[in-house]
Amino acid sequence: MEGPGPSWPYLPNTPSDRQEMLRAIGVSSVEDLFADIPDELLNPALQLPTPAAELDVRREVEALARQNASPGGYSYFLGGGAYRHFIPSLVGRITSRGELATCYTPYQPEVSQGTLQATYEFQSLVCGLTAMDVANAGMYDGATALAEAVLMACRVTGRDRAIALDTLSPRYKRVIETYVRPQGITVDMVPFTVPEVPDDAACLVAQYPNFLGNIEDLAFLERKAHEKKALLVVSVDPIALGLFKSPGEYAADVVTGECQPLGIGLSFGGPYVGLFACRERYVRQMPGRIVGRTTDSQGRTGYVLTLQTREQHIRRERATSNICTSEALVATSAAIYLAALGRQGLRRVAELCYHKAHYAASLIREVPGYKLPFQAPFFKEFIVQVPAPVKEINRRLLDRKIIGGLDISDLVPNGMLLCVTEMNTKEEIHALRDALAWAAREAR
Amino acid sequence: MRQPPGEESGLCRESGLTLLMDQSRPGRVGASLPELDVPPQELPPDDLLRRDLPLPEVSEPEVVRYFTRLSQMNFSVDTNFYPLGSCTMKYNPKWHDDVAAMPGMADIHPLQPEETVQGSLELMYRLQRYICEIAGLAESSLSTLAGAQGELAGVLMMRAYHLDRGDRQRKVILIPDSAHGTNPASAAMGGFSVVSIPSTAQGDMDLEALSSAASPEVAGLMITLPSTLGLFDRHIREICQIVHRCGGLVYGDGANMNALLGKVTLGALGFDIVHLNLHKTFSTPHGGGGPGAGPVCVAQHLAQFLPAPVVEEFRSTDERCYRFATPEQSIGLAGAFHGNFGVLLRAYCYIRSMGKAGLRQASEDAVLNANYLLSRLRDVYHLPYDRRCMHEVVFSARNQKAGGVRALDIAKRLLDFGIHPPTMYFPLTVEEALMIEPTETESKETLDYFIDVMRQVAKEAQEKPEVLKLAPHHTPVSRLDEAKAARQPDLRWRNRKG
Numbered sequence: 001m002e003g004p005g006p007s008w009p010y011l012p013n014t015p016s017d018r019q020e021m022l023r024a025i026g027v028s029s030v031e032d033l034f035a036d037i038p039d040e041l042l043n044p045a046l047q048l049p050t051p052a053a054e055l056d057v058r059r060e061v062e063a064l065a066r067q068n069a070s071p072g073g074y075s076y077f078l079g080g081g082a083y084r085h086f087i088p089s090l091v092g093r094i095t096s097r098g099e100l101a102t103c104y105t106p107y108q109p110e111v112s113q114g115t116l117q118a119t120y121e122f123q124s125l126v127c128g129l130t131a132m133d134v135a136n137a138g139m140y141d142g143a144t145a146l147a148e149a150v151l152m153a154c155r156v157t158g159r160d161r162a163i164a165l166d167t168l169s170p171r172y173k174r175v176i177e178t179y180v181r182p183q184g185i186t187v188d189m190v191p192f193t194v195p196e197v198p199d200d201a202a203c204l205v206a207q208y209p210n211f212l213g214n215i216e217d218l219a220f221l222e223r224k225a226h227e228k229k230a231l232l233v234v235s236v237d238p239i240a241l242g243l244f245k246s247p248g249e250y251a252a253d254v255v256t257g258e259c260q261p262l263g264i265g266l267s268f269g270g271p272y273v274g275l276f277a278c279r280e281r282y283v284r285q286m287p288g289r290i291v292g293r294t295t296d297s298q299g300r301t302g303y304v305l306t307l308q309t310r311e312q313h314i315r316r317e318r319a320t321s322n323i324c325t326s327e328a329l330v331a332t333s334a335a336i337y338l339a340a341l342g343r344q345g346l347r348r349v350a351e352l353c354y355h356k357a358h359y360a361a362s363l364i365r366e367v368p369g370y371k372l373p374f375q376a377p378f379f380k381e382f383i384v385q386v387p388a389p390v391k392e393i394n395r396r397l398l399d400r401k402i403i404g405g406l407d408i409s410d411l412v413p414n415g416m417l418l419c420v421t422e423m424n425t426k427e428e429i430h431a432l433r434d435a436l437a438w439a440a441r442e443a444r
Numbered sequence: 445m446r447q448p449p450g451e452e453s454g455l456c457r458e459s460g461l462t463l464l465m466d467q468s469r470p471g472r473v474g475a476s477l478p479e480l481d482v483p484p485q486e487l488p489p490d491d492l493l494r495r496d497l498p499l500p501e502v503s504e505p506e507v508v509r510y511f512t513r514l515s516q517m518n519f520s521v522d523t524n525f526y527p528l529g530s531c532t533m534k535y536n537p538k539w540h541d542d543v544a545a546m547p548g549m550a551d552i553h554p555l556q557p558e559e560t561v562q563g564s565l566e567l568m569y570r571l572q573r574y575i576c577e578i579a580g581l582a583e584s585s586l587s588t589l590a591g592a593q594g595e596l597a598g599v600l601m602m603r604a605y606h607l608d609r610g611d612r613q614r615k616v617i618l619i620p621d622s623a624h625g626t627n628p629a630s631a632a633m634g635g636f637s638v639v640s641i642p643s644t645a646q647g648d649m650d651l652e653a654l655s656s657a658a659s660p661e662v663a664g665l666m667i668t669l670p671s672t673l674g675l676f677d678r679h680i681r682e683i684c685q686i687v688h689r690c691g692g693l694v695y696g697d698g699a700n701m702n703a704l705l706g707k708v709t710l711g712a713l714g715f716d717i718v719h720l721n722l723h724k725t726f727s728t729p730h731g732g733g734g735p736g737a738g739p740v741c742v743a744q745h746l747a748q749f750l751p752a753p754v755v756e757e758f759r760s761t762d763e764r765c766y767r768f769a770t771p772e773q774s775i776g777l778a779g780a781f782h783g784n785f786g787v788l789l790r791a792y793c794y795i796r797s798m799g800k801a802g803l804r805q806a807s808e809d810a811v812l813n814a815n816y817l818l819s820r821l822r823d824v825y826h827l828p829y830d831r832r833c834m835h836e837v838v839f840s841a842r843n844q845k846a847g848g849v850r851a852l853d854i855a856k857r858l859l860d861f862g863i864h865p866p867t868m869y870f871p872l873t874v875e876e877a878l879m880i881e882p883t884e885t886e887s888k889e890t891l892d893y894f895i896d897v898m899r900q901v902a903k904e905a906q907e908k909p910e911v912l913k914l915a916p917h918h919t920p921v922s923r924l925d926e927a928k929a930a931r932q933p934d935l936r937w938r939n940r941k942g
Contacts (some may be wrong), residue, residue: 007805008798008802008805008806009537010534010535010727010761010798010884010885011755011802011805011807011884011885012885012886012888013808013809013812013813013884013888014663015774017887018812020811020888021812021813021815021816022812024723024816024819024820025815025816025818025819026814026819027642030649030808030811030812032832033809033811033812033815033832033834034676034707034708034810035832036675036676036677036678036832037676037707037708038681038708038713041708041709041712041713042708043706043707043708043804044580044706044708044709044712044790046577046578046706046709046800047577047578048578048706048795048799048800049795049796049799050575050576050799050800051797051798051799051800051939052796052797052799053797054537054797055537057543057793057796057797058542058543061543061546061549061789061792061793062468062546062548062553063544063563063663063785064549064561064563064564064566064567065548065828066546066548066563067562067563067566068548068552068556068560068561068562068563068564069552069556069560069561070547070548070551070552071547072547072548072550073571076553078553078555078556080555081554081555081780081781082554082780082781083552084551084553084556084588087475088474088475088504088508090474090475090504090508090557092473093508094508094511094512094515096541097515097519098520098522098523099515099518099520099522099523100511100514100515100517100518100520100731100732101520101522101536101541101729101731101732102521102522102526102533102536102729102730103518103519103520103526103730103731103732104526104531104730104732104733104864105730105732105733106732106733107528107866107867108571108800108855108859108864109858109921109924110856110917110919110920110921110922110924111517111518111519111524111864111919111925112513112517112518112519112920113460113517113518113920114514114515114516114517114518114732115518115519115733117460117461117463117514117730118514119732120463120935120936120937121463121464121937123464123466123936124465124936124937125464125499127936127937128465128497128498128937129497133671133936134484134933134936135933135935135936137733140590140593140734140779140782141589141779141780141781143777143780144589144593144778144779144780159670167897169780171715171777171780171781172780174776174777175776175777175778175779175780177776178498178751178775178776178777178778179602182600182603182633182634182635183633183635184635192512210874211534214486215492218542221776241494241497241606242497243493243494244488244492244493244494245493245494246491246494248812249494255509256482258780258932262559265545265550265551265786266550266551266552266553266554267549267550267551267552267785267786268549268552268554268561268564268781268782268783268785268786269545269554269779269781269785270554270589270735270781270782270783270785270787271735271737271784271785271786271787272780272782273735282788283784283933283935288711288846289733290933290935291935292588292929292930292933292934293927293934293935294924294925294926294928294929294934295924295925295928296501296921296922296923296924296925297914297922297923297924297925298920300460301460301921302920302921302924303462304924304926304929305923306926306929306933306935307930307932307933308930309930310626310858311628312592312626312628313623313624313625313626313870314625315625315629315694316625316628316629316638317628317629317631317632317637317638318632319625319629319632321629321633322593322595322626322629322630322632322633323590323593324590324591324592324594324624324625324626325590325591325592325721325723325730325733325736326733326735326736327731327733327734327735328591328731328732328733328734328736329731329732329733329734329735330731330734332511332732336507336511338473338499338500339464339500339507339511340474340475340502340504340507341473341474341475341499341512342468342472342473342474342475342499342500342501342502343468343497343498343499343500343501343502344473344854345473345474345475345477346499347496347801348477349477351480352477352478352480352675354485354487355482355483355484355485356480356482356486359483359485361483362485374682374790376603377488377489377492381809386920392599392898394557398557400739401648403553403556403557403560408557409737419531421471422477422478425481426481426482429482430834
């Protein structure tokens with residue numbers, strides 16, 4: 001059945017290696033090693049494809065990729081929690097290094113200083129960006145980070161009710177419910193216009209900018225939450241913090257967010273990484289890994305995983321979370337992005353988004369049939385009420401090679417959430433305006 | 445692993461690499477951005493705007509050198525033998541990264557209209573079918589983002605299943621004493637309490653203890669197969685029957701599936717729910733702690749509870765099409781979108797290129813390699829369970845401890861030989877545990893080198909234990925003061941000059 005050499009590129013053992021090893025073990029066949037498996041269930045007939053070469057599989061995936069519409073052929077005005085931003089080449093070049101990509105969680109700090117120090121940088125950069133005291137090594141994504149923040153707020157307040165503004169992403173709300181419901185915690189949505197916080201609320205949850213693109217009044221929300229000794233929990237788009245005041249400056253207690261905009265490809269929704277930052281006094285209630293700086297036996301600076309008594313491998317069922325493997329390499333990508341863009345670059349990206357989005361809004365407002373229902377300040381996303389069902393408008397935009405905005409007509413009648421970033425050129429914005437005008441005429 | 449030159453001359457900078465904020469100089473920037481090509485718009489009121497953005501200012505070459513040098517301080521599968529038990533640190537094919545970076549896959553938006561992402565949906569649908577086939581179960585969801593989230597989904601499905609049947613008193617989940625810490629933590633997050641089941645002296649689950657714990661309060665059992673002792677439980681079918689008889693469900697933690705690919709399916713053994721770790725068994729890189737993916741597979745009677753979304757096939761006119769769907773009584777959305785697609789893509793490539801025959805060969809070689817280590821090291825390291833192992837072997841450093849050397853010291857000494865240590869002190873049920881998982885992607889020569897090193901270290905433990913106690917000697921840093929790190933947490937950059 002087998003030739004003289006290894007049949008599989010990832011399996012170095014040759015038939016003669018195998019024979020030699022079996023002899024050393026003292027068995028005649030590899031099946032002897034599986035003797036504990038019931039005979040009648042051994043080696044089942046599985047319906048799996050036959051092996052294929054690298055070249056064949058590449059062709060197969062390329063063929064599938066051709067069935068997708070992608071930025072090569074389309075301009076994008078779609079956001080809603082995942083965003084097209086410019087990614088400098090150095091991010092991918094560094095994180096594709098095997099030394100960073102093919103190591104495990106840094107349980108052996110002496111040979112993991114690269115991952116550990118990069119994570120310490122990520123924590124530092126997140127603290128700087130959010131103006132918070134401490135941050136962890138990252139959560140699965142922005143939604144689960146927020147869900148864990150609600151759980152933490154309930155732990156530290158001893159309360160089991162969370163209040164969230166109705167301008168929170170519906171997807172984030174669903175993820176929070178997945179996480180908190182089994183623990184008997186309820187989440188009540190309140191209108192952002194009248195954010196009443198009851199006495200027994202553990203936290204007030206807001207998104208910044210909110211799901212509709214607007215900048216929430218965090219100063220007001222802070223008073224509302226803290227009046228009732230509830231925590232203010234804010235989920236951010238980190239790019240917005242290049243331009244707008246950070247939640248930390250408004251005395252937020254926990255800040256979470258989706259780091260995908262920070263140098264992470266869209267990749268159809270993942271892998272991304274969530275940020276999680278809070279006030280120092282809650283550090284021992286945080287979920288997830290935390291890296292700390294210390295010294296070695298010779299007094300040299302080094303980094304380790306720390307405060308591990310919070311975690312599942314030590315505390316088991318009393319851990320602050322079950323999270324183990326998270327998104328370390330993606331967090332490193334975000335750290336590299338933030339390092340490269342830095343103080344000036346992040347501000348600049350945020351300004352480009354702001355100006356282009358506002359320019360696009362000013363053009364679309366003038367197109368007959370289109371309305372911008374909100375007056376509040378916004379960042380890179382805004383709602384447009386379109387003159388026909390959003391689905392229909394979007395279908396026509398596709399004909400013009402445009403991926404239109406998110407259909408949120410379940411929240412705002414005929415509402416489309418448009419997103420404009422530094423990736424959208426002036427020509428694309430004009431083409432969008434023209435296509436919207438055309439789509440409105442066609443739809444009539 | 446080099447000493448920086450000039451340490452004696454005083455030219456050497458502070459040990460370690462200078463942090464970004466300490467490298468920062470006003471005016472430097474590490475990336476270029478285009479000019480604004482539209483008329484500038486009015487900015488919002490000043491009091492909404494940020495005055496200070498405390499991020500570093502570093503040039504592009506500095507960023508590249510800094511992170512490249514950091515990477516060189518890591519051990520990794522690409523550079524070192526990494527037999528970390530229960531973590532399946534196998535080789536991660538390089539071309540998978542290229543496929544994950546492919547235009548049309550890497551750059552598509554999760555909320556694009558479904559008719560514009562049929563290629564990705566079809567790939568996800570195929571992967572769902574493949575992993576169901578491997579697990580021997582009916583349906584799956586790829587949406588869970590890591591192993592522990594797969595566990596949580598499993599626990600929540602148990603909860604939903606019992607509540608749906610009006611069975612409200614099931615508040616307990618049974619977990620063997622050798623389980624990963626994530627199992628009890630996931631059970632607790634699902635709102636359950638945990639009862640621990642001991643194992644026998646032979647390393648199988650204690651059936652009597654299980655039978656007496658199996659009550660109408662039990663929602664289910666969470667079990668890892670092979671167990672974290674590296675053993676295939678010989679009573680696994682009886683275990684499933686006992687749990688089913690009391691009305692509970694059996695959940696399989698797929699952390700150790702690398703032993704069983706194509707050899708046996710967990711579904712056939714009686715499991716109801718299984719999660720798989722794509723970043724272990726299916727060869728996606730671990731990334732120093734993620735990204736991973738922990739898809740879940742279930743028997744038909746649990747399909748309606750799967751986490752959302754799942755991908756469905758349907759027919760539109762004559763064509764096969766694909767769409768996202770939320771199972772009828774889904775436990776909910778696991779993450780903001782549809783799972784770690786970039787990881788799923790790599791696992792797809794792995795399964796496609798290995799095929800049925802390759803997957804089976806991989807598990808056979810993984811088990812062969814582990815048993816080879818077992819048979820060649822058992823005379824120097826104590827073997828707490830004297831039987832054939834599966835893909836990993838658990839030794840105890842009990843013999844060495846008598847001479848004052850602990851598992852930790854052995855582990856640290858291995859670093860000097862360029863070998864990443866095995867998992868230590870786990871499972872908790874084995875004294876001074878050393879859990880070794882070589883994986884199938886290591887050659888016999890590498891295993892022989894490891895065997896020689898392990899024997900040498902055992903000898904050193906007898907003859908010069910101080911060499912082990914002070915190890916490692918050739919790493920960028922020596923043993924770190926973890927107590928200090930926890931007592932005086934320093935978790936972020938601060939201006940230490942001012």
